[in-house]
Amino acid sequence: MDPKRPVDGLRVLVIGAVLKKAGIDVAVFEQDESPTARPRDWSFGVYWAQDRIQECLTPELNALIDTVQTDPSYRHHEASVLPIYNGVTGEMLRALPAPHAIRLRRRPWLQLLRTGLDVRYGKRLASITTTDEGVSAAFEDGTTEHGTLLIGAEGAHSVTRAWLFRSSPADGALQRVPISAFAALTTLPAPTALALMAMPSTWFIAIDPRGVFTFAALHDCAPADPAQWTFMVLLTWPADEPDEQAALARDSDRLLDKMRAMAEPLAFPFDAMVRGIPRGTKSGYTAELNYWLTKPWDGRGGRVTLAGDAAHTMTFHRGQGLGNAITDAAELQTHLRAMKAHTREELARAVAKYEREVWQRGSDVVAQNRENTLALHDWAQVTRSMLVVSGLSKDPSNCEDGEH
Numbered sequence: 001m002d003p004k005r006p007v008d009g010l011r012v013l014v015i016g017a018v019l020k021k022a023g024i025d026v027a028v029f030e031q032d033e034s035p036t037a038r039p040r041d042w043s044f045g046v047y048w049a050q051d052r053i054q055e056c057l058t059p060e061l062n063a064l065i066d067t068v069q070t071d072p073s074y075r076h077h078e079a080s081v082l083p084i085y086n087g088v089t090g091e092m093l094r095a096l097p098a099p100h101a102i103r104l105r106r107r108p109w110l111q112l113l114r115t116g117l118d119v120r121y122g123k124r125l126a127s128i129t130t131t132d133e134g135v136s137a138a139f140e141d142g143t144t145e146h147g148t149l150l151i152g153a154e155g156a157h158s159v160t161r162a163w164l165f166r167s168s169p170a171d172g173a174l175q176r177v178p179i180s181a182f183a184a185l186t187t188l189p190a191p192t193a194l195a196l197m198a199m200p201s202t203w204f205i206a207i208d209p210r211g212v213f214t215f216a217a218l219h220d221c222a223p224a225d226p227a228q229w230t231f232m233v234l235l236t237w238p239a240d241e242p243d244e245q246a247a248l249a250r251d252s253d254r255l256l257d258k259m260r261a262m263a264e265p266l267a268f269p270f271d272a273m274v275r276g277i278p279r280g281t282k283s284g285y286t287a288e289l290n291y292w293l294t295k296p297w298d299g300r301g302g303r304v305t306l307a308g309d310a311a312h313t314m315t316f317h318r319g320q321g322l323g324n325a326i327t328d329a330a331e332l333q334t335h336l337r338a339m340k341a342h343t344r345e346e347l348a349r350a351v352a353k354y355e356r357e358v359w360q361r362g363s364d365v366v367a368q369n370r371e372n373t374l375a376l377h378d379w380a381q382v383t384r385s386m387l388v389v390s391g392l393s394k395d396p397s398n399c400e401d402g403e404h
């Protein structure tokens with residue numbers, strides 16, 4: 001084994017940063033043609049994994065995290081909350097404790113993580129072969145790369161996961177939760193933008209008796225004109241009939257009309273927020289949400305493993321996906337750093353320790369999030385949902401009544 005080149009990774013740039021920090025030679029292979037090729041952007045809240053980010057990144061990169069927040073002037077603090085409202089009455093139902101929570105814009109966050117990393121673009125993984133020395137990854141552009149460990153971190157639709165489960169494909173396949181979703185990054189009329197910024201938190205949730213879940217978060221407030229600020233607006237609801245799903249997927253005007261109609265009974269500013277999304281705004285529609293209940297895989301003696309959404313695809317209503325992806329990186333770092341020598345056997349042991357932890361954590365969190373998503377869309381169950389009962393904590397069994 002060439003100790004100078006022990007790892008090839010796909011994505012989760014945190015892992016790339018971690019491995020580089022640990023002195024391990026790593027390359028990241030990304031299917032997109034460039035960092036800006038993907039038009040879709042979003043933001044994510046980090047509720048409990050902040051310390052693990054600190055563990056993963058160099059002091060220089062840690063010092064830059066505030067700059068990639070949705071509001072770079074925001075300073076995290078002990079008393080921050082994520083409010084949940086009754087969307088129809090406007091009453092605040094809960095202020096979920098979110099101590100020291102931060103909210104990161106995906107694109108500049110990835111830009112930060114790429115610093116100093118060997119990232120190869122236009123490399124879509126096609127197939128994997130294991131060898132005595134390690135593993136080879138073949139890409140759709142006809143090239144092949146060799147390394148000692150392949151970390152498949154290509155998100156929900158992971159080619160690596162499909163390869164790991166190729167002898168029993170159903171075990172590696174995504175499953176569906178019958179909940180539909182709309183997401184947009186949008187500007188809003190200035191009075192609405194100012195009303196949202198005046199709320200107790202620049203990210204919040206509204207739920208209501210119809211089973212509609214609304215989430216909004218400030219995305220970018222850099223421009224001086226509030227009418228130029230952008231917000232992420234997300235609505236989810238019990239899945240439509242197949243004919244309607246097909247129509248919404250192909251007709252963005254029809255989709256926006258449906259969102260506007262859904263927002264009609266909502267209180268201000270939730271109604272104005274959805275109804276203020278300009279026609280023509282780029283939006284996404286998902287007919288049913290995906291999940292993959294983590295199952296143990298055969299990593300071929302520490303040659304191939306999974307991380308991030310590839311290892312635990314979950315629904316997003318409790319905002320746990322990124323926190324778990326960061327935890328994967330931190331755990332892997334711990335075990336790789338503990339290797340006594342750069343040998344095939346030591347690497348296999350380190351990866352096995354990582355996998356034992358991620359299999360349990362992944363399976364628990366994916367199942368919890370699936371139940372939570374279903375409960376949030378059923379008014380009779382909402383108050384028993386994990387989000388309302390246990391808040392945003394990593395381990396809901398350890399906290400009562402929103403304590404963290």
Ligand SMILES: Cc1cc2nc3c(=O)[nH]c(=O)nc-3n(C[C@H](O)[C@H](O)[C@H](O)COP(=O)(O)OP(=O)(O)OC[C@H]3O[C@@H](n4cnc5c(N)ncnc54)[C@H](O)[C@@H]3O)c2cc1C
Pocket residue numbers: 010011012013029030031032042043044045046123124125126153154155156157158159183234307308309310316318319320321322323324325
């Ligand atoms: C609207 C929304 C809101 C969310 N909010 C939160 C939140 O508040 N808090 C939170 O913790 N989580 C949140 N999440 C979840 C979070 O975004 C994900 O858990 C996280 O992005 C997972 O990162 P990842 O690197 O594993 O996968 P991804 O971000 O999906 O990245 C996978 C990468 O792999 C590349 N790729 C895919 N296939 C291949 C291939 N074959 N070859 C090469 N490259 C490939 C893709 O182009 C992509 O760049 C949210 C998700 C969404 C959609």
